[in-house]
Amino acid sequence: MTGWLFLLLTLTLLICAATSDLVQRRIPNTLIASAAIFLSICAFLDQEGILPWVGLAYGLIGLMTALVFTLPGWLLNKVGGGDVKLSMLLGAFLGPTGYILSVVLALPFGLIFLVGHRLAARPIPVDLPVGAFLAGGASVVLLVASWSTV
Template sequence: MAYLLLCLLALAVSSDLISRKIPNRLVASGIALGVLLQFAIPAGHGPLHVDSSAIGIGPSLGGIAAGLLVMLPLYLLRAMGAGDVKLMMMVGAFLGPLQTLGVAVLTFAAGGVLAIVMALWQRAFRQLILNLRYMLTTSAISAAGGTSPRFEPLQQTAGRMPYAVAIAAGTLLQLILVRSGGWALS
């Protein structure tokens, strides 16, 4: 099951790199496969366990919900696209809620590294720093004034990033760390 998930993620990454979109058909098929495999394969420890048994239908649905809940706020803030949210839901269908949270933590770390690398590559690092300073300053001012911070689209961005790469990297790291026993979210 883990290999199927990685293959689906590879397709999403290639699509995101080429067209900057993750096809709905790919994500919907992945979610359906993730859930259907929970019926077809005997329940046990999940795709992160050596015997690759299923996690069960309840954890699969919980993983979908966890993927949605962890990424939806970033979509609402316009920090990521809907395809990225749906892709994390697909990961959740295979891994369950706790593993999906682990993937999210690792994805955010990978996304930060990827953002810095892309900004350096595109010679937009200065703009990245200016944007971060602007967002932090306006958030601090709003919080000091007793209002909740509102993130408006920036006038000048440091560029768009194919976030499927970060999600795939976070998922791969989760699989490696859990199988090696070196990660608390397992």
């Protein structure tokens, strides 16, 4: 699969997840399942000589990293289930390093959201769209990674 086509489709899925989270405060399971199927097919087609189980192990480590980050928040009812599932999907796809970078880069998106609410004199919502912030961070990671390989 062409790198730019893959990037465009992945960013489209992330934009859909972010928009859904911002507007409805939920990320539909159908979107998560579609993204998981699409990214799995892309990972399978884009092996480039890497042993499949190495990529699988790296993805599982990323998934577990995401689970460690988000499961406590979900258990305390601070993070929604869609945010956890999107986070695990990003962890499995980006691996542990890419996922942690996405979380770090999600912080400015959250800060912009909160400052925007404050400047508009709107109350800060109780349920923050964490998935939208993560999608923003992951988009930056994907864009930087794609530009660094050009």
